Amino acid sequence: MEYAESGKAVGSKALLQDLQLGVSSATIRSEMASLENQGLLQKEHTSSGRVPSQSGYRYYVDKLMPTDRQSMEIKNALHRVFARNFQQVDDMLQQAVDELVNLTGYTAIALKPETMGTRLSGFRLVPLDGQQILAIVVTNDGEVTSQSFRLPDGMDVSELDSMVAYINNTLVDHLVVDVLKTLSGDLPLTMERVIRTPAAFLQLFGDVLARSISDKVFIGGQLNVLDFTNDSNLQDIKQVFQLIQKPQSMREAVGTANDGIMVQIGEENRNELLQKYSLVSATYHVPKHGAGAIAILGPTRMPYAQTVMTVDQFRNALAEKLVEYY
Structure with missing residues (x-):
């Protein structure tokens, strides 16, 4: 200690x-x-x-680390995050990583549950100034994704009403991944019956729809890496920053331990860019929505008992809140 x-x-x-x-x-x-x-x-x-040594840390984590300590500081942090009502899952995850940073002083990372079960809940167009239009996609997890675009000169948004109505009447409640498949299948031909030039509009709809289920990493305290690294090579640190911003790379780095908790110390880390650090991660599962993860990236000399307990309690609270949210 x-x-x-x-x-x-x-x-x-x-x-x-x-x-x-x-x-x-x-x-x-x-x-x-x-x-x-x-x-x-x-x-x-x-x-x-x-x-x-690294072996010493591993021996401590496996053999000596206490697992039953309670912390009022953690309880208070959990209350600050999960007693609130959130409009979007993204907001909840960002608040969670921010609190983890406050508790640990390290870098906190969260991944939301996989989106294979996400369904389309609605689509609409909102006129802005001039020829600018806002396309809005809503999914069943409460996520709202929008993108603005410009109508061709001479076209009025009302000309797209039949397109919007068709989407809402036939595609709502379908899995987003399945709707995306239809965009490269028969849907463009079907659309020609309700709109003269559907191709550009369907591309816009597909772009917004794909963004609604794109994987994201939520990061807090990224610059804290500079506080606990001994690496003077700025290029290496830059690569670490880039790594933790990539969803797929971080899913691979945190792993999928069956018990939900994994402590990777130094060279035990799957990704060689993290082998000068320790990564304490926890997998959480939301029924019908898949697995997410939270993690703390810090120095190998971190207080492991406190960090593991913090991540574990946040993992449990996050899973419960997301079940309620969905």
């Missing part, structure tokens, strides 16, 4: 003073040397105290 808090190597004298063990400093040095021989401790340099 002392090294996790200070980041400084710990010597026998410091342990003797802090822990009041009732043994001599020579005994402590002997025990530390034994742990070093076992590969659980290591020296940063010849005259320094010792720090945990």
Whole structure:
């Protein structure tokens, strides 16, 4: 704990003073040397105290880490996030990662449940100024996706009313992935019966629809990486920033542990860009909607018990809230 808090190597004298063990400093040095021989401790340099090795951290997480501690700070944070009503899942996830950053001081990441079960709930067009139109897609998870476009000169939005009506009458309640398939199938031919030039409009509808189920990463405290990295290579840090913004890369990085919790320490990380850090991640499941994940990216010297407990409680609360939301 002392090294996790200070980041400084710990010597026998410091342990003797802090822990009041009732043994001599020579005994402590002997025990530390034994742990070093076992590969659980290591020296940063010849005259320094010792720090945990990666194997030492793994031994602690697997064998020694307490799992039943409670924290009023975490309870208060959970209340701040999940006692609120959110209009969109995105807002809930962003608030959750922001609170995780406040609790840990590290970088927090969230992935929403997979969108294979998302259905189209409605489509409409809203006239703006001049020839500008706003296309709006609503899905059954409450997500609202919009995109503006310009009508060709001489065209009025009312000319598209039959197109909008057809979509709402025939495609609502269908899976979005299935609706997208129809856009490359028979739908354009069908549309020619209700509108003279459907191709450009269907492309717009498809673009907005595809965005409504696009995977996203929600990130908090991204710049905190700079606080706990020893890497002076700015290109490497830039690559880490780019990595955590990619949904598929982060789904691969956090994995899908059956028990929902995974602690990857240093070189255990699947992605080599993260092998100077530790990643504590949790998978959560929402029935009929798939799996999402939350994760904390921090230094290898993070306080693992506190971090694991924080992520686990957020995982459970997030899953419960999303079941209620959906």
